[in-house]
Amino acid sequence: MRSCTICGHGLSDVRALRTTCEACQSRITQQLALIEGEWPHLADALEPARGHSGPRVSGTPAWTLPAEQVLNLIGPGGIHSRLYVRYADLAVARGLQPTAMPSGPDARLAVAIRGIRRHLPWAVQAINLRELADEARQCAADLKVALGTAEKEVTVPCPGPDADAPCLGRLRFDRDRNRAYCRTCRIDLDPGEWLEHALKIGYLTA
Known part of the structure; x- marks a missing residue:
């Protein structure tokens, strides 16, 4: 398939x-x-101070x-x-x-x-x-x-590709793809692996 x-x-x-x-x-x-x-x-x-697609408006709250x-x-x-x-x-x-x-x-x-x-x-x-x-x-x-x-993004420290290759990046869970990934080392974990890792290092509690 x-x-x-x-x-x-x-x-x-x-x-x-x-x-x-x-x-x-x-x-x-x-x-x-x-x-x-x-x-x-x-x-x-x-x-x-400018309304969307409109003229500048006095007293409009400032963006941060x-x-x-x-x-x-x-x-x-x-x-x-x-x-x-x-x-x-x-x-x-x-x-x-x-x-x-x-x-x-x-x-x-x-x-x-x-x-x-x-x-x-x-x-x-x-x-x-x-x-x-x-x-x-x-x-x-x-x-x-x-x-x-x-939305607030949930991240945890990345474990790296293996024990001998530590990574300083962060694992981010992508709800659209239903995967966790790291932009630094490109590791990609399924939801179960991500949850197991997050629990193991104490970022989540069971």
């Missing part, structure tokens, strides 16, 4: 000849919708977000550019020429999201979408953190 290239779950029935399960395809679609809907609010985070954090998302290497690269990858994999990259961040994001949506039905049948899924998830998470809408 083939497995989903994103979450590893087995594929059966109509998905047996595909690369991506229905749940992971839906998550990518939902994350793109979230990014598209929340993206305009980043401008408000940079100009706290660092400007650098927002600029990292709308700057040259921001969300719009990261997603455009993933769109271009899909187009090239399909043997097509990607739409030229617009210079403006809003237009670039629009091209990227529109292109990913257009190619996604083909891509879930033909190629490994792990990089696209990871990018969409991270972009959505970065956006929620910047706008102050992210």
Whole structure:
């Protein structure tokens, strides 16, 4: 039985000849919708006294977000550019020429999201979408953190790949993938392994 290239779950029935399960395809679609809907609010985070898509308002409560954090998302290497690269990858994999990259961040994001949506039905049948899924998830998470809408993330010290290879990173539990992962050493644990480790080191109690 083939497995989903994103979450590893087995594929059966109509998905047996595909690369991506229905749940992971839906998550990518939902994350793109979230990014598209929340993206305009980043401008408000940079100009706290201006109502969303409106004029500057006297006495509006100030945002507490660092400007650098927002600029990292709308700057040259921001969300719009990261997603455009993933769109271009899909187009090239399909043997097509990607739409030229617009210079403006809003237009670039629009091209990227529109292109990913257009190619996604083909891509879930033909190629490994792990990089696209990871990018969409991270972009959505970065956006929620910047706008102050992210849920508190549960992390524990990472055990490392093995006893002889200690790691200084943190294990983060990803509810979407139902896996715990470390960005430092790239270790990946299933929920049972993550819970066992968290209990063993005393970060959780039974």
